[in-house]
Amino acid sequence: MLIRPSARRKTAHGGIQLNLVPFIDAMVTMIGFMLFTISFIAIVSVESPFPIISQQDMMEKLKERPIQLTLTIKEKETEIWSPFEKIKSRTIPHMPSGLPDTTSIHSVLLEVKQQFPLEKKIVLVPTAQTNYDTLISLMDSMRLINTTDPPIYAKNPATGLDEVIKDLFPEVVFGNLLGDS
Amino acid sequence: MAIYRSIKSRKSKRKISNIFELQLTSMLDVLVIIVVFLLKSYATSTNSFTSVPGLKLPLSATRDTPPDSLQVIVTPESITFENERIMDFILTAGSLDSNDAIYKFKPTDLDEGGRRVIPLYDALLKARDKSEFLRAKSKARDAEGKPLPFEGILAIQADKRVSYDTIRRIMYTAATAGYKIFRFLAMQQEL
Numbered sequence: 233m234l235i236r237p238s239a240r241r242k243t244a245h246g247g248i249q250l251n252l253v254p255f256i257d258a259m260v261t262m263i264g265f266m267l268f269t270i271s272f273i274a275i276v277s278v279e280s281p282f283p284i285i286s287q288q289d290m291m292e293k294l295k296e297r298p299i300q301l302t303l304t305i306k307e308k309e310t311e312i313w314s315p316f317e318k319i320k321s322r323t324i325p326h327m328p329s330g331l332p333d334t335t336s337i338h339s340v341l342l343e344v345k346q347q348f349p350l351e352k353k354i355v356l357v358p359t360a361q362t363n364y365d366t367l368i369s370l371m372d373s374m375r376l377i378n379t380t381d382p383p384i385y386a387k388n389p390a391t392g393l394d395e396v397i398k399d400l401f402p403e404v405v406f407g408n409l410l411g412d413s
Numbered sequence: 414m415a416i417y418r419s420i421k422s423r424k425s426k427r428k429i430s431n432i433f434e435l436q437l438t439s440m441l442d443v444l445v446i447i448v449v450f451l452l453k454s455y456a457t458s459t460n461s462f463t464s465v466p467g468l469k470l471p472l473s474a475t476r477d478t479p480p481d482s483l484q485v486i487v488t489p490e491s492i493t494f495e496n497e498r499i500m501d502f503i504l505t506a507g508s509l510d511s512n513d514a515i516y517k518f519k520p521t522d523l524d525e526g527g528r529r530v531i532p533l534y535d536a537l538l539k540a541r542d543k544s545e546f547l548r549a550k551s552k553a554r555d556a557e558g559k560p561l562p563f564e565g566i567l568a569i570q571a572d573k574r575v576s577y578d579t580i581r582r583i584m585y586t587a588a589t590a591g592y593k594i595f596r597f598l599a600m601q602q603e604l
Contacts (some may be wrong), residue, residue, distance in 0.1 A: 251570050259444035266451040275462050275470075275603035277479035277568065282588040327585065346558040358577045365471040365573035367580070372474045407590075409581055410528070 251384050278371050283405050284296055285392060299348055303341075303374065304357040312340050320345055331366055334373040338400075341374060342381055345400055349386035354401035357408050454603075462570065462598065465493055471573040473599035482538055482596065484568035485533065485583060487517045487575050492533055492583070495540065500532040518582075530586045537590035565591050570598040 299318040304311045312333045313321040324336045345351070354374050358367060377384070377400050385394040462479070465471075465486050486493040491501045502516035522531055541563060548560045555561055567587050571580060584595055 239580060252441055255441055256437060256444060259441070259448055263444065263447055263451065266448075266455065270451060270455055272454060275598050276473050276475050277477050277596040277598050278473060278475055278602045279477070280595050280597065282584060282593045283537060284593070306538040360576060360578035360581070363573060364571040364575045364577075364580060364597075368471040368473050368573075371597070376474055396571060406581070406584070409584055 275407060278368065278375065278404070278405050280371075280406060283407070283409065285358065299351050300354040300355060300399065301344060301348075301351065301353065302357060303337070305359050305362055305370075306408075307359070310337055312337070312344070318349065334369050337370070338373040338378075338381075341400055342377075342384070345397070347383055349384055349397055352399070352401060353403045354407070355405050355407040357406075371404050374404055375400055428475065462568065463496055464570070465491075467572075468570070469569065469573050470598065470600045472602040474602045475599075476601070477562070479568055479596050479598060482564070482566040482568050483537075483544075483592075484570055484598075485587075487571040487579060487583065489572055489574055494533060494536045497536070499536050500530070518579075523582075525589075528582060528585045529589060530582055533583065533586045534590055537587055537592060541565075541591050563591060565592070565593045566596065567592040568596040568598055 283334060297316045297318070299314050300316060301319070302311075302313055302315065304313070308326055310324045310326070311321060312324070313319070322340050324333050324340065327333050341354075356367075356370065358370070358376065384397045386394045386397050387393070461481055463486075465488060467490070468486065468488055483495060487560055489502065490504060491498050493499065500519075500522055503519055504516055518527075518530070523529065524531055545560075545563050548563065551560065553561050569580065569583060587595070
């Protein structure tokens with residue numbers, strides 16, 4: 233008489249093998265879709281409002297005599313000045329390439345910011361020939377505080393505590409939009 | 414002493430197994446890494462700003478990503494508003510592929526003493542009317558129950574060679590059409 237073999241012997245000993253082919257199909261489809269739709273160029277923006285002149289605001293401002301920090305690009309130099317003479321006017325010669333020296337401009341603006349830590353506005357007056365590339369690099373040097381720059385502190389009016397300032401002069405306004413120069 | 418293999422054993426050595434299994438696990442690992450990298454990069458491309466061929470954007474160290482808005486693209490050849498080429502400049506010799514783009518507005522395209530660009534003004538006004546019409550139809554209302562006001566934001570995407578004189582004209586034109594805030598677009602600089 234033959235003895236029936238044990239049912240346990242029929243079970244596989246190698247374990248369950250996962251079918252990876254559908255996973256790979258899904259992955260390849262996803263990669264293809266992403267490569268088609270993705271944009272590897274990150275676009276950033278620098279905001280600037282159109283200057284609006286209000287007679288009432290102007291009268292109030294004239295009473296207060298604001299700093300109205302102004303950066304004027306000239307043919308061979310850049311001038312940082314205040315119409316109300318709140319700061320000493322500084323002149324920075326252009327680099328040998330003829331472009332404004334953004335590093336020196338940034339250093340001067342840092343000094344001004346240390347004097348007036350709560351000031352946020354700056355007026356930019358470029359020449360008609362200044363190109364967009366120079367405008368963007370100038371606006372960066374005027375708006376941003378680099379990680380290597382010394383920290384600037386200002387008292388927060390709400391909390392009364394000293395806080396590190398994150399932006400230099402973030403509100404850039406063009407000063408000669410109606411001019412011809 | 415030389416070892417001689419039998420003919421039978423030589424035959425058995427030459428036999429290649431019929432079952433060839435590709436190692437898919439390592440391939441799946443690679444694909445997962447690629448997918449994760451792409452998903453991470455996906456976060457930086459949320460805006461829908463389009464570009465035009467030949468446009469060279471400047472680099473900026475700022476990290477502010479622009480929200481979607483109406484956009485005007487300025488190259489040394491033309492002005493494009495919302496993917497529609499609205500005007501061409503007069504090109505001069507050597508204006509293309511040079512560092513200093515030399516181009517001019519057509520005199521017929523300007524008015525108000527050369528400050529306003531007529532085709533751009535018309536396009537901006539049309540877009541503003543359309544936006545205001547959609548806002549009037551929309552259910553979104555302000556505190557007083559009125560339609561939400563027109564934001565008046567314009568993104569300017571200009572070639573790095575474009576002069577401030579041109580950008581100034583565009584800003585002036587936009588301001589006369591009711592656009593008060595400008596966003597200058599640039600490519601993010603790797604720090």
